[in-house]
Amino acid sequence: MKSPKIKIKIFVLGLFVFVAVFNLWSLRPVKIIYTSRQMEGSNDVVVNHFPLTDRDRVHWYLDHKEELLEVYNIPRSTDFDIVIWDVADGFVNLEENYKHDLYCFSDMKVKNNCIEKNMFLKIKLYKYGKEVFTVGYSGYSYAVDKEGKLVAERDEELFHKMRRTKG
Template structure:
């Protein structure tokens, strides 16, 4: 009996360590920006390896927003200052429109100009609300006047 419980404890510890290692590896992979598509004051950013948590996504944006502005010219605000940036999972890559629910980009002049709709995160700035972070699998947040991140309730 004691040997069996020791073996089970060893197996659970091993599985836990492997799972913890995998989660650590997932969190340390760099975000890969595949492409940026723009129309007016809207930017669609196709990504791989995006952070898994709302906190990680917001921190990644705050850390990389200047680099993204310099390299990809995003955000591209309207004359009155509003903008929206959508981060989409690149997934299976560009595909033909087909019957599936896909987002297509008119700036690509080939048949394979669509991606599967898997919206991960959005950043929206408006005159009324300021900067908001919209997480499609979690909560929404607002950037406060002092730089603090405030969780807001969806209505």
Template sequence: MRVKKRSLIALLALAVCVFPGYWLCLSLRPVEVIAVHDNGNHSYVLVRNFPQTDMGKIKWWLKNKDTLKEKYNIPNPSSSGYFTVIFWNFGEGYKEEGKYDRLCFDDMKIRINCIEKDAVFSVDKSRNFGTTFTAYDGDNYRLGQNGDIIKVGSD
């Protein structure tokens, strides 16, 4: 009986060490921007290794928005200043449209121009709401006038 208890404690201790280490490795991988597709004031960014947490996603955007503007010319606001940038998990890559509900990009003139619909994050800016963030597996946030991130609820 004592050996079983020690084995169980050792197994739990190992799990307590391994799980946070694995999570740390996942969170330290750099975000990879695979492609950007533009549709007027809506931009679709295909990514790998996007941050897992809501705050990680928002902080990544705030840190990288100038680079995205310089490199890909996004966001591309309308004349009223409105824009939407949606980040999609690139997953297994481009696929044909097929019989599934996939997101396809008309700016690609080949048949393999669709991805699985797996949105992970979006940034919107409008006159009424300012800059808002949506973490599709989390909550919604707003950028306050003094730069604070304000949680506004979830769907």
């Protein structure tokens, strides 16, 4: 039987390794894999290595808003949706993966034009200027208030819908 001091040292070492690995993983840059405009006002961005937390996801978008406009011409209108998707295991063929819940890009002229539906972030800009961020399927939306702070708002309808489908 190990002494309490050894158990504490093992625990602290394990915790240190976990934090170090997590920090290294979180420092990987987000890579934009593909962008698409399926219809006017609707924009899709497929990424790899997106941040883990709601706050970091929204702040990534806010920090890269100008880049999306300048480099990818997203968005092109003043009333828009942007959905940021996880590339996960890459693009797949719908015919070979028809049992999966896929999101396909009709503007891609290759057979592997679908990804698994894993939405990281949805940004909606309304005509009156309010920008709303919905993170994944969590049931939470965020907006930036007048002081520049991120304010959370629970979407009760979405939250209860997701609870019903999970169990």
